[in-house]
Amino acid sequence: MRIILSFLLLVSGIFAQAQNSRSLLYLSKPLSAESINQVEARTSGGGIEVTGVNPSEARIEVYINGNDRHDSYTKEEAQKILDKDYDFSVTVSANKLSAIAKQKRSFNNDWRNSISISYKIYVPVACGTNLNTSGGGISITNLTGVQHFNTSGGGLDLSKLSGKIIGHTSGGGITVTDSKDDIDLETSGGGIEAKRCSGEIKLNTSGGSIELNDLSGNIHASTSGGNVDAERVTGELITHTSGGNMSVSGMSGSLEASTSGGNIDVAITETGKFVKLSNSGGSVHLEVPKGKGLDLDIHGDRIKTEGLNNFSGSLEKESITGTVNGGGMPVDVHAGSGGVTLAIR
Numbered sequence: 001m002r003i004i005l006s007f008l009l010l011v012s013g014i015f016a017q018a019q020n021s022r023s024l025l026y027l028s029k030p031l032s033a034e035s036i037n038q039v040e041a042r043t044s045g046g047g048i049e050v051t052g053v054n055p056s057e058a059r060i061e062v063y064i065n066g067n068d069r070h071d072s073y074t075k076e077e078a079q080k081i082l083d084k085d086y087d088f089s090v091t092v093s094a095n096k097l098s099a100i101a102k103q104k105r106s107f108n109n110d111w112r113n114s115i116s117i118s119y120k121i122y123v124p125v126a127c128g129t130n131l132n133t134s135g136g137g138i139s140i141t142n143l144t145g146v147q148h149f150n151t152s153g154g155g156l157d158l159s160k161l162s163g164k165i166i167g168h169t170s171g172g173g174i175t176v177t178d179s180k181d182d183i184d185l186e187t188s189g190g191g192i193e194a195k196r197c198s199g200e201i202k203l204n205t206s207g208g209s210i211e212l213n214d215l216s217g218n219i220h221a222s223t224s225g226g227n228v229d230a231e232r233v234t235g236e237l238i239t240h241t242s243g244g245n246m247s248v249s250g251m252s253g254s255l256e257a258s259t260s261g262g263n264i265d266v267a268i269t270e271t272g273k274f275v276k277l278s279n280s281g282g283s284v285h286l287e288v289p290k291g292k293g294l295d296l297d298i299h300g301d302r303i304k305t306e307g308l309n310n311f312s313g314s315l316e317k318e319s320i321t322g323t324v325n326g327g328g329m330p331v332d333v334h335a336g337s338g339g340v341t342l343a344i345r
Contacts (some may be wrong), residue, residue: 023063023118029090031058031097036123037145038096040130044103046118047136052125052143060090060099061120063090073115081115088117095122129165137172155190173208184334191226209244212237235323236272245282263338271329278334286333287343293328296320298342300335307344 036058041048046065064078082088083119087102101117117289118136128145131138137154140147141337146164149156155172157164161179173190176183183198185192191208194201198216209226212219216234227244230237236254239246245262248255254272257264263282268275271292277284290307298320305320324344333340 002217016236023065024073024078025061026064026075026076026117027062027090029060031060031092031123032056034058034092034097035095036092036097036127038128038130039099039121039123040096041099041119041121042132043099043101043117043119043136044133045116045135046101046133047138048119048121048131048133048149048278049139049141050119050121050127050129050131050139052127052141052160052193052305053122055124057122058124059122060097062090062099063118063120065116065118066114078115086117097121119146123166138167138169152244156185156187158185174203175207192221192223194221210239210241228257228259274330274332276330276332278332278336279338280336281338282335283338283340284333284335285341285343286331287345290330291325293326294324295327295330296322296324297331298333300340301337302339304339304341305344306342308342309344 032055039050047099051161066073066074076251085104087104090099099119116136125142126144129140129149130149131149133154134152136151137157138149138151139157140161142160144162147161149167152170154169156167156169156174158176159178162181164182166180166184169187171189172187174185174187174192176185176197177195179197181321183197183199184202186204188206190205192203192205193211194203194215195213201215201217203210203221205223207225208223210221210223212221212230212233214232214290218235218236219233222226223273224238224242226241228239228241230248232250234252237251241259241340243261244259246257246259248266251268252270254274255266256276257266258278259282260280264277264279264284266277267287269289271288277286300318302317303320310325311322
């Protein structure tokens with residue numbers, strides 16, 4: 001399996017290099033004298049990259065790629081296609097950079113001469129964005145401010161962002177790392193990976209798995225068809241999957257987790273305001289630290305306990321209701337037809 005994976009990664013790398021080698025640097029424009037604080041970028045077929053840099057390094061680069069049949073163009077050939085089939089402009093006004101590539105209404109849809117127009121944009125760190133592409137990925141790095149972005153067919157790769165971050169993709173995965181404040185990301189068809197982020201975080205996918213690592217704050221993460229895997233989350237985590245398993249380890253705080261078709265495995269290291277777990281038919285394994293006050297309301301097909309001391313209440317085969325150490329944090333577990341294991345360590 002590792003050999004096959006390595007081979008696939010090698011082929012992907014070679015393919016990416018080939019793509020890059022066919023890219024035409026159509027335009028390179030310095031922006032160091034413009035004091036840019038806002039970027040609007042739109043393209044109908046390529047990717048968009050925006051990176052925060054020192055103001056003296058600010059610039060925009062425009063790349064043009066052909067299709068598989070006509071995979072490269074000279075600058076003169078690209079210019080003719082742009083003039084004929086696209087409204088294309090790169091302008092700066094009132095500290096705002098606008099890069100717009102839009103197909104003309106009279107575009108004849110001749111795929112043999114179709115091109116993709118991509119941007120690499122380097123602007124000061126304190127800069128907001130409004131980005132849209134109908135066919136490529138979006139990458140944003142090292143910015144502060146308000147970031148709005150949307151792609152109909154590519155992935156989102158986000159790192160070192162702070163401020164308000166709102167993004168959507170209709171067909172790709174999402175990776176967000178080392179970012180904070182207000183994060184709202186959604187994909188209709190890919191997985192989500194979030195690492196070392198903090199603040200108000202909302203993540204949603206309609207068809208992939210979710211991986212959360214080293215997050216803090218108020219986190220909402222949901223998927224309609226994949227697994228959820230969370231490690232070292234601090235604060236409040238509310239997560240749901242309609243068809244996968246859930247694994248939460250190193251949780252410090254409050255947790256609400258539910259699945260309609262898988263198992264739930266949770267390890268709490270520091271209690272918060274509540275723990276609420278539910279599924280329809282899979283098993284639930286919950287581990288909580290000893291010495292804490294708990295209010296237990298647990299239901300399942302068969303319940304097992306480890307380290308259940310100082311308990312007062314009703315202890316049955318299919319339900320436990322009562323208090324541990326005089327009561328405290330509510331622990332609600334509903335496993336439907338699945339079994340439940342409660343371990344207090």
